[in-house]
Amino acid sequence: MRIAALLSIPCGLFIWFALQIGAVADGQVLQSSLAWLPTLGITLSLRLDGLGLLFALLISGIGALVLLYASSYLHDDPHLDRFYAFILAFMAAMLGTVLAGDLITLFVFWELTSLCSFVLIGFDYQSQASRKAALQALLVTGAGGLALLGGIILLGQVAGSLELTTILASGEQVRNHALYLPMLLLVLAGAFTKSAQFPFQFWLPNAMAAPTPVSAYLHSATMVKLGVFLLARFSPVLGGSDSWFVCLTGIGGITLLLGAVRAITCSDLKQILAWTTVSALGMLTLLLGLGTPLAISAAMLLLTVHALYKSALFLAAGAVDHGAGSRDINRLGGLAGTMPQVALASGLAALSMAGVVPLAGFIAKELFYEATLQAPTAATLLTLVAFLGNGLTVTAALLTGWLPFYGMLKDDTLHPHPVDLRLWLPPLLPAALGLLIGLFPGPAGRLLMAPAAAQVAGSPLPLSLGLWHGFSPVLLLSLATLGAGLALFSLRRPLLARLQPSQPSAGWDTERLYDWLLIGLPRLALGITLRLQSGRLRYYLMTVTGVAVALMALNLMTSSNDDLQLPRPDGSLHEWLTALVILAGALFATITRSRLAAVASLGVVGYGVALVYILFGAPDLAMTQFCIETLSIILFVLVLHKLPHFALLSSTASRLRDLVVALGVGTVMTWLVWRAISQPLVPSLSTWFLEQSLPAGHGRNVVNVILVDFRALDTLGEITVLAVAALGVYAMLKPRSGGEGSD
Amino acid sequence: MHSVILATAIRLLLPLMLLFSLFLLLRGHNEPGGGFVGGLVVAAAFALYTLAHGEKEGRRMLRVDPLRLVASGLLVALVSGLLPLLVGLPFLTALWSSVPAPVIGHAGTPLLFDLGVYLLVAGMSLLIIFTLMEE
Numbered sequence: 001m002r003i004a005a006l007l008s009i010p011c012g013l014f015i016w017f018a019l020q021i022g023a024v025a026d027g028q029v030l031q032s033s034l035a036w037l038p039t040l041g042i043t044l045s046l047r048l049d050g051l052g053l054l055f056a057l058l059i060s061g062i063g064a065l066v067l068l069y070a071s072s073y074l075h076d077d078p079h080l081d082r083f084y085a086f087i088l089a090f091m092a093a094m095l096g097t098v099l100a101g102d103l104i105t106l107f108v109f110w111e112l113t114s115l116c117s118f119v120l121i122g123f124d125y126q127s128q129a130s131r132k133a134a135l136q137a138l139l140v141t142g143a144g145g146l147a148l149l150g151g152i153i154l155l156g157q158v159a160g161s162l163e164l165t166t167i168l169a170s171g172e173q174v175r176n177h178a179l180y181l182p183m184l185l186l187v188l189a190g191a192f193t194k195s196a197q198f199p200f201q202f203w204l205p206n207a208m209a210a211p212t213p214v215s216a217y218l219h220s221a222t223m224v225k226l227g228v229f230l231l232a233r234f235s236p237v238l239g240g241s242d243s244w245f246v247c248l249t250g251i252g253g254i255t256l257l258l259g260a261v262r263a264i265t266c267s268d269l270k271q272i273l274a275w276t277t278v279s280a281l282g283m284l285t286l287l288l289g290l291g292t293p294l295a296i297s298a299a300m301l302l303l304t305v306h307a308l309y310k311s312a313l314f315l316a317a318g319a320v321d322h323g324a325g326s327r328d329i330n331r332l333g334g335l336a337g338t339m340p341q342v343a344l345a346s347g348l349a350a351l352s353m354a355g356v357v358p359l360a361g362f363i364a365k366e367l368f369y370e371a372t373l374q375a376p377t378a379a380t381l382l383t384l385v386a387f388l389g390n391g392l393t394v395t396a397a398l399l400t401g402w403l404p405f406y407g408m409l410k411d412d413t414l415h416p417h418p419v420d421l422r423l424w425l426p427p428l429l430p431a432a433l434g435l436l437i438g439l440f441p442g443p444a445g446r447l448l449m450a451p452a453a454a455q456v457a458g459s460p461l462p463l464s465l466g467l468w469h470g471f472s473p474v475l476l477l478s479l480a481t482l483g484a485g486l487a488l489f490s491l492r493r494p495l496l497a498r499l500q501p502s503q504p505s506a507g508w509d510t511e512r513l514y515d516w517l518l519i520g521l522p523r524l525a526l527g528i529t530l531r532l533q534s535g536r537l538r539y540y541l542m543t544v545t546g547v548a549v550a551l552m553a554l555n556l557m558t559s560s561n562d563d564l565q566l567p568r569p570d571g572s573l574h575e576w577l578t579a580l581v582i583l584a585g586a587l588f589a590t591i592t593r594s595r596l597a598a599v600a601s602l603g604v605v606g607y608g609v610a611l612v613y614i615l616f617g618a619p620d621l622a623m624t625q626f627c628i629e630t631l632s633i634i635l636f637v638l639v640l641h642k643l644p645h646f647a648l649l650s651s652t653a654s655r656l657r658d659l660v661v662a663l664g665v666g667t668v669m670t671w672l673v674w675r676a677i678s679q680p681l682v683p684s685l686s687t688w689f690l691e692q693s694l695p696a697g698h699g700r701n702v703v704n705v706i707l708v709d710f711r712a713l714d715t716l717g718e719i720t721v722l723a724v725a726a727l728g729v730y731a732m733l734k735p736r737s738g739g740e741g742s743d
Numbered sequence: 744m745h746s747v748i749l750a751t752a753i754r755l756l757l758p759l760m761l762l763f764s765l766f767l768l769l770r771g772h773n774e775p776g777g778g779f780v781g782g783l784v785v786a787a788a789f790a791l792y793t794l795a796h797g798e799k800e801g802r803r804m805l806r807v808d809p810l811r812l813v814a815s816g817l818l819v820a821l822v823s824g825l826l827p828l829l830v831g832l833p834f835l836t837a838l839w840s841s842v843p844a845p846v847i848g849h850a851g852t853p854l855l856f857d858l859g860v861y862l863l864v865a866g867m868s869l870l871i872i873f874t875l876m877e878e
Contacts, residue, residue: 619775627783631868634790638875698839699772708853712835716820719863723813726867733874
C-alpha cells in the first residue's frame with residue numbers, strides 16, 4: 001500500500017534519530033558539511049545536538065502520525081497525492097532548519113518552511129478564505145524572514161563566521177558589539193513572526209483554514225515552534241542581556257494573555273486550539289526570556305509536552321469534525337459514546353494541557369511556576385501573568401477535552417458516527433505519551449530535555465524531573481490554577497453573554513494594520529507609478545537624463561576642482577572643421593521646419609563623430625558608427641512617411657525647458673570629460689590589454705579581442721539586451737501590422 | 744518608392760556586401776572589423792534590397808525569419824561560452840586550435856562567439872526594419 005511506503009520515510013527517520021539519543025545525551029555533536037559556495041565561506045552544514053534532536057524527534061514522530069491520519073481524513077480529496085508531496089517537503093524543510101549547522105543553511109530551510117506553509121494553508125485553493133490566509137501567513141513570515149536574514153548577516157559579520165559552532169562560542173563578543181541591539185531586534189522579528197507573537201499573532205488563527213492535519217502538524221506542533229527554536233538556538237549568543245529579557249518576557253507575556261483570553265471566547269474547536277497555541281508560544285518565549293537554568297528546563301519540557309497534547313487535540317478535533325460534521329462546541333456533546341477512543345485521546349491531552357497529576361503537563365506547569373517565582377526581577381508580576389494564562393488554559397482544556405464528549409448532543413441535526421483506526425490512533429499515541437512521560441519523567445528528562453537545555457544554556461544543566469515536589473507554594477499555585485480554571489469554565493457562558501454586544505467589532509487588532517498595509521502599499525505604488533510612468537517619451541528622457549546629470553553634477557561639485565586646467569586650444573584645421581560641422585548639424589536639427597532635414601542633419605552629426613573617431617585612430621568605432629548612422633537614416637525614412645505633417649505642437653515654455661535640460665546635459669558632460677582628461681591617465685589597464693592581446697588573445701585587433709575574449713561576458717550581456725530590445729520593438733509594432741495571420 | 748537605379752544596383756551589391764560582411768567578421772580578430780559591424784553590413788544590404796523591392800521580396804531573399812536569427816545568434820554565443828565547461832575550464836574561456844587554419848589564422852571559440860554577435864545584430868536590425876516596412 002502506498003501509505004505504508006510513505007510512512008516508512010518519517011518512521012525510518014524517527015528510528016534513526018531515536019538511535020542517536022544515547023550518543024547525543026553523552027554530549028556528542030554529530031556534524032557533517034559540504035562546501036556550497038566556498039568563495040563566500042558558505043557551507044551546507046548539518047549538526048545534530050540535543051536541541052536539534054529533540055525537535056527532529058517531534059518532527060519525524062508527529063509527521064508519521066499526521067501522514068497516517070491524512071490518509072483517512074483526506075481519503076476522498078482529489079489532491080491527496082499533492083498533499084503527501086507538500087507535507088513531506090515541509091518535513092524535510094523543518095528537519096533542515098533544526099539540524100542546520102550554518103546560518104545560511106538555517107535561513108534557506110527556514111524560508112522553505114514558510115513556502116511549504118503557504119501551499120499547505122492554501123491547499124483548498126478554491127476557497128477564498130484559504131487563499132487569503134495563505135497569503136497572510138506568507139507575507140507575515142516572509143517579512144520576518146527578511147529581517148532574520150539581516151540579523152544573520154550581522155551576526156555572521158560580528159562573529160566572523162557563519163558556522164554555528166563558532167558563533168555559539170562567541171557570545172561575549174557579540175553582546176558587547178555596538179550592533180548588538182539591531183541584530184537582536186532583527187532576529188527577534190524573524191522569531192516573533194514565525195511563532196505568532198504579539199503583534200503578529202493574527203496569522204496563526206487565520207491559518208486554521210488549512211486542512212486539520214496541517215493545523216495539527218505545522219501550526220501547533222512544529223513550524224510555529226521554529227521561532228522558539230531560533231530563540232533557543234541563539235540564546236547562548238544573544239541571550240542574557242537586559243534587552244533580551246525585556247523583549248522576550250514582555251512580548252511573551254502579552255502574547256500569553258492575549259492568546260488565552262481570545263481562546264475562551266471562541267466556539268470553534270480549531271480556533272480555540274489555535275489561540276491556546278498562541279498562548280503556549282507566549283509562555284515559551286517568556287521562559288526563554290527569563291533565561292535562568294530553571295526557566296530553560298521548563299521551556300524545553302513545556303515545548304515537548306505542548307507538541308504532544310496540542311497535536312493530539314488538533315487531530316481529535318479533526319476526527320470529531322469528520323465523525324460528527326461540526327467543530328462548534330455549542331452544537332456538540334456526548335460524543336464519548338460514539339467515538340470512545342477519540343474521547344480518551346482528547347481527555348488525556350486536555351488533562352495534560354490543564355496540568356493535572358500525573359500527566360507531563362503537570363510537571364511542566366510546576367517548573368513554569370518555579371521559574372517565575374525564582375525570576376531575578378519582577379517575579380510577582382511574572383507569576384501573576386503565568387497564573388492568569390494557566391488558569392485560562394485550564395478553561396480552554398475543558399472546552400476542547402470535555403464539552404464535545406460529555407453531556408448531551410446540543411444539535412439534533414448532527415448524526416455522529418464512529419471513526420476508523422487511522423483517525424483515532426494518531427491522536428491517542430501522543431496523548432498516551434504525555435501520560436508516560438508524566439509517570440516516568442526521569443528517563444525523558446535525562447535523555448532528551450537535559451541535552452536540549454544544555455545547548456540552550458550553553459553549559460550542562462542539572463535537570464531532574466519528578467512528579468512530586470512536596471508541599472510547596474508551587475503546588476498551591478497549581479491547585480489554585482485548576483480551581484480558577486474550573487470556576488471560569490462554569491461562569492464562561494454568562495460572562496460571554498454579557499460581552500456579546502461588543503463582540504462583532506472585536507475591538508482593535510493588529511490585523512487591522514496588516515489589512516491597512518495590504519491595501520495601502522499597492523495604492524502608494526500605483527500613485528508613484530502614475531507619476532513616473534507618464535507614457536510620454538519626452539518625460540522619460542527628461543527624467544533619466546536629468547537625474548543622471550544632476551547626480552553627476554553633485555559629485556563633480558563636491559569633489560575638488562583645483563587641478564582643472566583649461567585645455568589649450570590646439571589641433572589642426574581639419575579637426576576644427578569637423579567640430580564645426582558637428583555643431584552646425586546639431587544646431588540645424590533643432591531649428592529646421594522640415595522633418596527630413598532634421599533627420600539628415602542628425603546624420604551629419606553622426607558622420608562627424610565617426611570622422612572624429614577616424615582622426616583619433618579608432619577605425620573599428622568609426623566603421624560601426626558609419627553603419628549605425630546609415631541604418632538609422634534608413635529606419636527614420638521608413639517611419640517618416642507614416643507620420644502626420646510636421647508641425648510645431650509644443651509651446652514656447654516647454655521648448656525653453658527642453659533647451660535648459662539639453663544645455664544642462666551638455667554642460668555637465670563637457671565638465672565630466674574635462675575632469676577626466678585633467679587626471680593623469682592610469683596606464684596599466686590599456687597597456688595590459690595591448691601587451692596581452694596577441695599572446696593571450698591570439699589577435700592583433702585589441703578592440704575585438706577585448707569584446708570577444710577578455711570581456712566576453714559583458715558582450716554576452718549586451719547582446720542579450722539587444723535581443724530583448726528587438727523583441728520589445730517587435731511586440732510593440734506587431735499588433736498594428738498583424739491581424740493578417742501571416743505568422 | 745521605386746527606383747530603377749537602386750533596384751538594379753542592389754542586385755549586384757547584395758552579394759558583394761554579404762561577402763564583405765563575412766570578410767569583416769573573419770578578419771575582425773586581427774584587423775578592423777568584427778561581428779558587430781559585419782552584422783550591421785548584412786542588415787544594411789538587406790535593408791537597401793527591401794527598400795528597392797519591397798518587404799515581401801526582402802523577407803523571401805533573406806529566407807530565414809529574422810527572429811530566428813536573433814535567437815540562434817544568442818544561442819551560438821552562449822554555446823561558445825559553454826564549450827570550455829566541457830573540458831573543465833570556466834565559462835567563456837577561449838579555446839584555440841593548435842593547427843593554424845587557412846584564411847582566418849587561428850580558429851577558436853572567440854570566432855564562434857563573434858559569429859553569434861554577427862547573427863544577432865543582423866537579425867535584430869532586420870527584425871525592426873521588416874516590421875516597420877510591413878504595410
